[in-house]
Amino acid sequence: MKRILLSLLALTLPFITFAQETTEKGLDQKIDEGFKPISDFFSNVIFFEVYNGAPFVIILLVLSALFFTIYFGFPNIRYFGKAINVVRGKYDDVEGHGIEGDPSLNIVDGDIRDTIRDESKEGEVSHFQALATAVSGTVGNGNIAGVALAIALGGPGATFWMIVCGLLGMSTKFVECTLGVQYRDVGEDGTVYGGPMYYLSKGLKDKGFVWLGKIAAVLFAIFCIGGSFGGGNAAQSNQATIVLKELMGLESTGAGFWIGIILAILVGIIIIGGIKRIASVTEKVVPFMAILYLLACLYIIFSNFSFVDDAISLIVTEAFNPKAIGVGGVIGVLLVGFKRAAFSNEAGAGSASIAHSAVKTKYSASEGLVALLEPFIDTVVICTMTALVIIIFNSGGAFQYGGDGSGAVLIDGVAYEGAGITAQAFGKFIPFSDVFLTIAVVLFAVSTMISWSYYGLQSWKFLFGRGKTADLVYKLLFLTFVVIGAAASMSSIWAFSDAMIFAMVFPNMVGLFFLFPVVKKQLARYFEAIKASKK
Numbered sequence: 464m465k466r467i468l469l470s471l472l473a474l475t476l477p478f479i480t481f482a483q484e485t486t487e488k489g490l491d492q493k494i495d496e497g498f499k500p501i502s503d504f505f506s507n508v509i510f511f512e513v514y515n516g517a518p519f520v521i522i523l524l525v526l527s528a529l530f531f532t533i534y535f536g537f538p539n540i541r542y543f544g545k546a547i548n549v550v551r552g553k554y555d556d557v558e559g560h561g562i563e564g565d566p567s568l569n570i571v572d573g574d575i576r577d578t579i580r581d582e583s584k585e586g587e588v589s590h591f592q593a594l595a596t597a598v599s600g601t602v603g604n605g606n607i608a609g610v611a612l613a614i615a616l617g618g619p620g621a622t623f624w625m626i627v628c629g630l631l632g633m634s635t636k637f638v639e640c641t642l643g644v645q646y647r648d649v650g651e652d653g654t655v656y657g658g659p660m661y662y663l664s665k666g667l668k669d670k671g672f673v674w675l676g677k678i679a680a681v682l683f684a685i686f687c688i689g690g691s692f693g694g695g696n697a698a699q700s701n702q703a704t705i706v707l708k709e710l711m712g713l714e715s716t717g718a719g720f721w722i723g724i725i726l727a728i729l730v731g732i733i734i735i736g737g738i739k740r741i742a743s744v745t746e747k748v749v750p751f752m753a754i755l756y757l758l759a760c761l762y763i764i765f766s767n768f769s770f771v772d773d774a775i776s777l778i779v780t781e782a783f784n785p786k787a788i789g790v791g792g793v794i795g796v797l798l799v800g801f802k803r804a805a806f807s808n809e810a811g812a813g814s815a816s817i818a819h820s821a822v823k824t825k826y827s828a829s830e831g832l833v834a835l836l837e838p839f840i841d842t843v844v845i846c847t848m849t850a851l852v853i854i855i856f857n858s859g860g861a862f863q864y865g866g867d868g869s870g871a872v873l874i875d876g877v878a879y880e881g882a883g884i885t886a887q888a889f890g891k892f893i894p895f896s897d898v899f900l901t902i903a904v905v906l907f908a909v910s911t912m913i914s915w916s917y918y919g920l921q922s923w924k925f926l927f928g929r930g931k932t933a934d935l936v937y938k939l940l941f942l943t944f945v946v947i948g949a950a951a952s953m954s955s956i957w958a959f960s961d962a963m964i965f966a967m968v969f970p971n972m973v974g975l976f977f978l979f980p981v982v983k984k985q986l987a988r989y990f991e992a993i994k995a996s997k998k
Contacts, residue, residue: 502958502962506962520968521798523969524810527635528810531635531975532631535634538835539633542835546832546835547836549590549829549832551591552590554829554993557993558824589822589823590822590829593819593821593833594833598753598837606756606841606907607849607900607904608881608885609803611882612803612880612881613625613799615872619778619781619782619850620780620783620800622800622854623779624782624800624801624804625800625804626804628800628842629839630839631810632804632808633810633836633838635810635811636815636831636838638975638979638982639659639811639813639815639974639975640819640831640834641827641828641830641831641834642816642827642831642974643658643659643661643813643817643820644820644822644827644831645662645982646661646666647820648661656925656929657817657820658687659971660680660687661820662974662978664679666974667679667974672977675973679973686970687922689959690915690964691920691941692919692944693960694960694961694964695912695960696915696919697960698960699912699915700723700726700945701948702908703722703908704722704949704950708722719950720949720950723945723946723947724946726945726946726949727942727946729909730909730916730941730942751906752903753840753845756845756848756903757848759896760849762892762893763888763889763893767892774858782800806961810837811975812964812971813968816834817918818914818918819831826985826988826989826992828988852885852888852889853888855888861874862874862884882904885900916941919937
C-alpha cells in the first residue's frame with residue numbers, strides 16, 4: 464500500500480506543479496478557453512432540441528422509463544416492498560437454495576443444476592453495499608443546487624414533475640442493473656467487471672448484432688470516462704472547494720489548490736482499495752450523509768408545519784398551471800422538472816449498473832429490484848425534502864419564482880442561484896447552517912467522486928485492459944482532475960461533463976431495448992426461487 468501511495472504521489476507531482484503554476488496565471492481562464500469549443504460542441508450535439516425547447520435525450524429517457532414501467536407492470540410500485548426485503552437480507556437463503564438435492568430446481572435455463580457454478584459466491588459486495596455505492600454516485604450536489612435551480616426556474620410545480628420522473632426512473636434502473644449483473648465478467652481472482660460495456664458487447668452478440676454491440680460498448684466506455692473526470696470528479700471537487708473557502712474566509716488564489724491536494728489524498732486512499740474499500744466507505748458515509756441532511760430538512764418542515772399543506776398545494780396546482788412563470792407554461796415546468804430529476808438520479812445513463820454488478824448474487828433480478836430503490840431515495844425523498852424547504856422559505860415572498868430566466872433570483876437585493884438559494888433557506892431556520900451545508904456538500908462531493916472513480920476505472924479497463932499499469936494511469940488522471948477541479952473555475956467543463964454523462968444514455972438505451980426480455984425472464988426465475996425456498 465505504501466509503495467502504491469508513493470508511486471501515485473511521484474507520478475502526480477508534475478501535474479500538481481503545473482496546476483499550481485498555472486493557477487497563479489489564471490488557470491480558470493485557460494481551462495475555460497481550452498474546453499469551451501469542445502463543451503459547446505458536445506452540448507449542442509447531445510442536447511439538441513426537438514419540441515418546444517425539449518432536448519431529445521430527455522424525451523428519450525422519459526418515454527423509455529414509461530415504457531419499462533408499463534411493460535413490467537409497474538415494478539416501481541409492485542416490487543417496492545420486495546426490494547426493501549432483498550436489501551435487508553430476507554431472501555439471502557434463496558442464494559443457496561436448490562444447489563443440492565432439490566429435484567424441482569435441477570434444471571435451470573436448460574442447464575443441469577449440478578454442473579452450474581455457485582454464482583452466489585461470485586461478487587465482491589453485499590446488496591446493501593452495492594446500493595450505497597450507487598446511491599453515493601447519484602446523491603450529490605444536484606440534490607442541493609439542482610433542486611434550487613429547478614424551483615427558481617419553474618416554480619413549485621417543477622417539484623411535481625421531478626417526483627414523477629423519479630418514480631418512472633425506478634423502472635429504468637431496475638432494467639439496466641439486472642442486465643449489469645446478468646452479463647458481468649468475473650475474473651479468476653474474483654474481481655467483478657460489469658456495466659453497460661458488458662451487456663452491450665455480450666448481450667447484443669447473443670442477439671446476432673456483434674458489431675453494433677462492440678461499437679455501442681466502446682462509445683459508452685469513452686463517455687463514462689469523460690463523465691468520471693468531469694461531472695463525477697472535477698465539478699464535485701470544485702463545489703466542495705467553493706463552500707470550504709467561503710466557510711473559512713479564504714480568498715487567496717492558491718487556497719483552492721491546497722484544498723484540492725487534501726481532497727485528492729483522501730479520495731486516493733479510498734479508491735486505491737477498489738470496490739470493496741469503496742463499498743465499505745459508502746455504506747457508512749452515505750446513510751450518515753443522507754440521514755443528516757434529511758433530519759435538517761425535517762426539522763425545518765416540522766418547525767413550519769402549518770405551511771406544509773400550502774407548499775404541497777402549490778407543488779400540485781403549479782404543475783398544471785398554463786400560465787406557469789419563468790419557463791413557458793405547463794410544458795416548460797414539466798421539462799425543467801424532468802431535466803433536473805434526470806440529472807440527479809442518472810436513470811437511463813447506465814452508470815449505476817457498474818456498481819450494482821459487483822454484488823454477491825446468482826440471481827441478476829435480485830439486484831435489479833434493489834436498484835429501483837435508488838431513484839426513490841435520490842429524487843422522490845431527498846430532492847422533495849429540499850424542494851419543500853425552499854418553498855416554505857419562500858412562503859413570505861423572499862424571491863420571485865422564475866427570476867430573470869437564468870436560474871438566479873434576488874433575495875434581499877443579492878443574486879443567488881443553485882446551492883446559494885438552498886443555503887439562504889437553511890440559514891433562515893437553522894443557526895450555523897453554513898457549517899452544516901459545508902459538511903453536506905463536502906460529503907456529497909467526496910462520496911460522488913469515489914463512486915465515479917469506480918465507474919470510470921471499469922470503463923478504462925474495458926478499453927485498455929485490466930493490468931496494474933492501466934489502473935495506475937487512470938487513478939493518476941482521476942486524482943489530477945480532483946486538484947484541477949478544486950483550483951479552477953470551470954463553467955465549460957461543467958457543460959462538457961453534463962454532455963458526456965447524458966451521452967451515455969444513447970448507447971445504453973440500445974442495450975436496454977434489445978435486452979429487456981432477458982430481464983423479464985430473470986425476474987421470473989428469481990421469483991420461482993423465492994417460492995421454492997418457502998416449500
